[in-house]
Amino acid sequence: MKQNRFWAWVVFLAGAAYFIVPLVATFEFSLRMRRGYYSFDSYASVFSDPNFQTTFGYSVVIGILAIIVGIVVVVPAVYFVRLRMPWLRPVMEFITLLPLIIPAIILVYGYIRLYNSSSIIPFTGSALGTDILLVFAYVTLALPYTYRAVDTGMRTIDVQTLTEAAQIAGANTVQIITAIILPNILVAVLSGAFLTFAIVIGEFTIASLLNRPAFGPYLQNIGANRAYEPAALAIISFIITWGAMGMINVLGHFAPRTSARTD
Amino acid sequence: MTQPAAAASPRRRLSFEWLGVAPFIVFALMFLAFPTLYLLAGAFIGRDGQFTFDNIAALFxxxxxxxxxxxxxxxxxxxxxxxxxxxxxxxxxxxxxxxxxxxxxxxxxxxxxxxxxxxxxxxxxxxxxxxxxxxxxxxxxxxxxxxxxxxxxxxxxxxxxxxxxxxxxxxxxxxxxxxxxxxxxxxxxxxxxxxxxxxxxxxxxxxxxxxxxxxxxxxxxxxxxxxxxxxxxxxxxxxxxxxxxxxxxxxxxxxxxxxxxxxxxxxxxxxxxxxxxxxxxxxxxxxxxxxx
Amino acid sequence: MAFLDVSNLTKSYGANTVVKGVSFAFDKGEFISLLGPSGCGKTTILRMIAGFETPSSGTIMVDGQDITGLKPNQRKLGMVFQAYALFPNLNVGDNIGFGLKISGVPAEERRARVADMLKLIGLPGFEKRYPYEMSGGQQQRVALARAIAPRPRMLLLDEPLSALDAKIRVSLREEIRAIQRELGITTVFVTHDQEEALSISDRIVVMNAGNIEQLGAPHDIYNMPRTRFVATFVGQLNNLDATVVDPAAQTVSLDGQVITVPNLPASSTAGAAIVLTVRPEVLSIGQRQGNELALHGTVEDVTFLGSVIRIRVALGRNVVSLDTFNDQRAAPPQRGAPIEITLAGKDLLVLAN
The missing domain is CATH 1.10.3720.10 (MetI-like)
Structure with missing residues (x-):
């Protein structure tokens, strides 16, 4: 039994080293911009770069739009499938797994071919159209996570009983979803939203192939042309991801714990 | 008291449910199914628009x-x-x-x-x-x-x-x-x-x-x-x-x-x-x- | 020499001592129950015998061997868990044969032993079933077969019936007892259900708050409870507040009715408040042979329990429950009616608190 614990520590410490060393190394590298001593020059250089500001701002806006569209598409669907059309559940599960199996590069290639400027819906024919397409693409990428977050949220609150209670009180379906269901699954939805944000903010493949001025392609461009700024950007990206995940953790403490049915 | 919403005809309620699920279905078709299938079908179409295995052969x-x-x-x-x-x-x-x-x-x-x-x-x-x-x-x-x-x-x-x-x-x-x-x-x-x-x-x-x-x-x-x-x-x-x-x-x-x-x-x-x-x-x- | 000898067993988690210097010894082939409310330390004792918990102090001897320091897999014991704990990835045959396989019994011999075991538990031919395909009662019987297949020195049962339906619980406990008798295997059974312990055991250890309250055969525990805890925990019990009238004459006053209590300690003083206890089933309605004491009261409530009718009688401040057989030819007493109840004086116990 003691031996068991010993090996557990060995495995844990080896793993921890693998994950911590690159972070330390990257941080150290990001401080090396000035010869001879450590400085935060690379960070200053990054933050003062107008391209950093515009591309980051662009990605934040696209990310927020993707979160909103994702909620509008997923929440009513999950609600009605749970409530009235349980036979559609396996189909939903399958569809929402697809983005994990079909690589993003194939999706975006399909978009480019299907929605080019000479097609019926020429998304890529204009800058605005391409922006909209990018939002939809990100909704697709985040679909597995949004779906699961919302589905878990609805499972914990027992949608059936809440709906029946609201109907007895005279509420209509739109009122039920906006006034009863959404507030109760808010924490789950927000968790999905932060995860979406973490995935989308530095996304490279789709943004680059759609030629949008997003943060991902900017990162790649800096990586190809600068020495120390990439390390600083890696640290900044890590902190952003950590922030999004930290928010999910914090939100977890506010999640409703009542579960009327444990099936 | 007005008639409760639950008294609506089953048909109307059914269509309302579909209205809720429809955006998801349309979205899945437009941004998952169609683009992927269209792209994959393209693997069998040559420059002249005819069916061909040439593209597959070109992989080798x-x-x-x-x-x-x-x-x-x-x-x-x-x-x-x-x-x-x-x-x-x-x-x-x-x-x-x-x-x-x-x-x-x-x-x-x-x-x-x-x-x-x-x-x-x-x-x-x-x-x-x-x-x-x-x-x-x-x-x-x-x-x-x-x-x-x-x-x-x-x-x-x-x-x-x-x-x-x-x-x-x-x-x-x-x-x-x-x-x-x-x-x-x-x-x-x-x-x-x-x-x-x-x-x-x-x-x-x-x-x-x-x-x-x-x-x-x-x-x-x-x-x-x-x-x-x-x-x-x-x-x-x-x-x-x-x-x-x-x-x-x-x-x-x-x-x-x-x-x-x-x-x-x-x-x-x-x-x-x-x-x-x-x-x-x-x-x-x-x-x-x-x-x- | 005792087969199972536990001496001075103590278990503490930090400042919290859950088993406080417990000692007992049992002979080979005995069926022993550890009975007590949850948190009394009974499960901890069983888990120390199994080797899943290390005693803070004390020793456990089985068949003359000190097993206190052995690992669970070296103890050669069998155990049945509350939640079946069958291996879900193995079929019934492989579950029962697991212990034999580990100890290197050849496949042929293993198969024969598994078939014997399935016959013993009344599930012949179930080898290829998987646990999820069986009911709770069937799973627990397979768990029993798995525990005894490697011929362990002793069988440990950790509340094995509490996850089952009431009817299966009764039939399975009889089956467990029959198999235990047939194999003559020493068995330690943990339960919080006094009826279960009384019906199945050779001897019972009643535990409370980490201590043994009483150790004895079921009828001793039930008829001669030594402490108030045992008396109230095992079986139904009426507690009656009374006052000593005359210690020499052994008379007490119960809501103004003076009766003679043969068990009254000689050390009692006149005017002292005491508690008398009496089981519901020794009380009768009306006069009966051997019942020399009579009390008068009013019927407060009548509960129909099937073969038995439970009647609550108010004597004044005290309320006493009594059980009477359901006589189909006689109407049950009516609420509010005056009633005379009688009992034998020797059945009235004066308990130490």
Missing amino acids: TDQIIAAYWISIRISGASAILGAAIGLAMALAIIRGRLPAPLRAAVMTFSGVASNFAGVPLAFAFIATLGRLGLVTIILKTVFGFDLYRAGFNLLSFWGLTLTYLYFQIPLMLLIIAPAIDGLKKEWSEAAQILGASPWQFWRYIGLPILWPSVLGTLSLLFANAFGAIATAYGLTGSSLNIVPILLYAQIRGDALQNPGLGAALALGMVLITACANIIYLVISARAERWMK
């Missing part, structure tokens, strides 16, 4: 086959190593009786690291194991060991695999942890009292029960690595010959623009990830015969 050049092969190897290696190491770490944290706060810390970190893929991850590994990376330099100056002279290269099979593990291991940890939690304490106690050593418990009971979950995650990790491009691109630019980078170049028109060939490349990728999933389904159906 040395460069493209080599690209597929190295992609499969990197994805396979990073998936298998990621699954094995992730499983070992999950077992250590959950069953190894380490201090409880460690588990929460590792799970949170895994959430971050599994999403820390792409270009920034490439930067981090360049700063660590690149020619001027911290580890490379420490090994050279402190231990007198020249990593690159010894044959290591970050832009190689092992370099890329090592980098991919940074998001593969945490993903495995996140997915397998609930399955390990599902192992009842009584199973291990029952095995012990029947004379089994801890090793025998894992050999006959613990690992066979986890096996379907491990396999499922393995196929997911494979697909995850096989389609990954941002990390490789950030690491190497377009110099590494793996399928997603080849396809990226095709789409950008960096290489000879041939839409049919691009579609064929994509078809090959989808087929290989589909294969990984079918292998998983077949094996897990056999492994799960004891489940409901």
